Amino acid sequence: MFDKAMNSTLSQDIVAQLSKMILEGTFKKGQFLPSEAKLCEQFGVSRTPVRSALKILSQRKIIETKQGRGSVVISDSFPYLNDGLRAKIAEYESNFQYAASVRRMLEPQIAFQAACTRTEKDVEDLERILEICVQKLKDGTLTTDDMRLFHLRIANIPQNPVLVSIVELLVAMCDAPPETGLRIPAPSPSAQRKALEKHRQISDAIRARDPQSAYFYMRENLELFRENCVSEF
Numbered sequence: 001m002f003d004k005a006m007n008s009t010l011s012q013d014i015v016a017q018l019s020k021m022i023l024e025g026t027f028k029k030g031q032f033l034p035s036e037a038k039l040c041e042q043f044g045v046s047r048t049p050v051r052s053a054l055k056i057l058s059q060r061k062i063i064e065t066k067q068g069r070g071s072v073v074i075s076d077s078f079p080y081l082n083d084g085l086r087a088k089i090a091e092y093e094s095n096f097q098y099a100a101s102v103r104r105m106l107e108p109q110i111a112f113q114a115a116c117t118r119t120e121k122d123v124e125d126l127e128r129i130l131e132i133c134v135q136k137l138k139d140g141t142l143t144t145d146d147m148r149l150f151h152l153r154i155a156n157i158p159q160n161p162v163l164v165s166i167v168e169l170l171v172a173m174c175d176a177p178p179e180t181g182l183r184i185p186a187p188s189p190s191a192q193r194k195a196l197e198k199h200r201q202i203s204d205a206i207r208a209r210d211p212q213s214a215y216f217y218m219r220e221n222l223e224l225f226r227e228n229c230v231s232e233f
Contacts, residue, residue, distance in 0.1 A: 010045050012093070014053035017043075022062065022073055033063065033071045099173035100226040104219055107151065107167065111202055111218035114157035115211040122157045126203045129153060133196055142192055150199050154206070154218075174229070191228050195221060 021027050034042065039050045054071055057063045063071045114122070129150050136142035148171055155167040198221035205213035 010043075010049035011052035011056065014039070014043055014045070014049060015056050018053065018057060019062065022075075027073050029073050029075065031073050032069070033073065035070055095173050096229065099170045100222070100229070103167075103170050103174075104222045104226070106163075106170070107155070107222060108215040108219040110155055110158060110163060110167070111206065111214040112211040114154050115206045115209050115214040117159075118157050118206050118209070122153075123203075123207045125153055126150065126206065130196070130199055130203060133199070137189070137192055137196060140189075147192075147195060147199070150202075154202070157206075191224070195224060198224065 018027070018033065027033060033039070033054075036047055036050050036054070040047055043050065054063065054065060058065055058071070062073070062075050064074045065071045133142055133146050133150070136146055151171065152164070152167060155164045198217055201217040202214055202221065205211075205217060
C-alpha cells in the first residue's frame with residue numbers, strides 16, 4: 001500500500017502519497033491514519049519527515065491531529081485542489097527552490113561588499129532591526145517579515161539599486177501565490193533564535209569590516225532558512 005518515500009524532500013512525498021490514498025478512499029473521512037511509528041516504518045523514514053507531512057496535511061485541513069489518539073481524516077474531497085491549483089503549487093515549490101538557491105549565491109557576496117563599504121548609519125540601522133527582532137522574539141510576535149528587513153537593509157548598503165531590486169524579487173519569490181493556500185511557515189522559537197544568532201554574527205562582521213566572515217555567516221543563515229521551509233513544504 002505504501003511506497004518508500006523517495007523524493008529529495010521526503011515530507012512532500014509523504015504528503016502526496018497520503019493525499020492520494022485519502023482521495024482514493026484508502027483512508028476515509030472519519031478514519032484515523034496509522035500511528036507515526038507505523039508511518040515511519042511503512043515509508044522507511046524517520047519521525048521528522050512524517051511529523052512535517054502530518055503538519056502540512058493539518059494546515060491544509062485534510063486531517064486533524066487529536067492528542068493521544070492520532071490523526072483523523074476530516075476531508076476526502078479536496079475541492080480546492082483542481083488541476084490548475086495543483087500546477088500552481090508545483091510551480092511555486094520549484095520557484096522557491098530556484099529563488100533560495102540564487103539567494104545563497106548572491107546575498108553572501110552582498111554581505112561581503114557591505115562589510116567593505118558600510119557606514120556608521122548602516123551599522124546603527126542593522127543594530128536597531130536586531131533589537132526589535134530580539135524583543136519580538138521575547139514577546140512571541142516575531143515573524144518572517146520582521147527578519148527579512150535585516151536582509152533588505154544589507155542589500156541597500158552597497159548603494160546599488162539593481163541589487164536591491166533583485167533581492168526584493170527573490171524574497172517575493174519565496175512567498176506562495178495567495179490562491180495556493182500555502183505560506184512560508186512561522187519558524188519555531190528555537191529556529192528563530194538560531195536565525196537571529198546568525199543575524200548577530202553577520203551584523204558583527206559588517207561592523208568589524210570582516211567581509212569573509214560576513215559572507216560565511218550569511219550563507220549559513222540562508223541555508224537555515226531553506227531547510228526550515230523545505231521541511232514544511
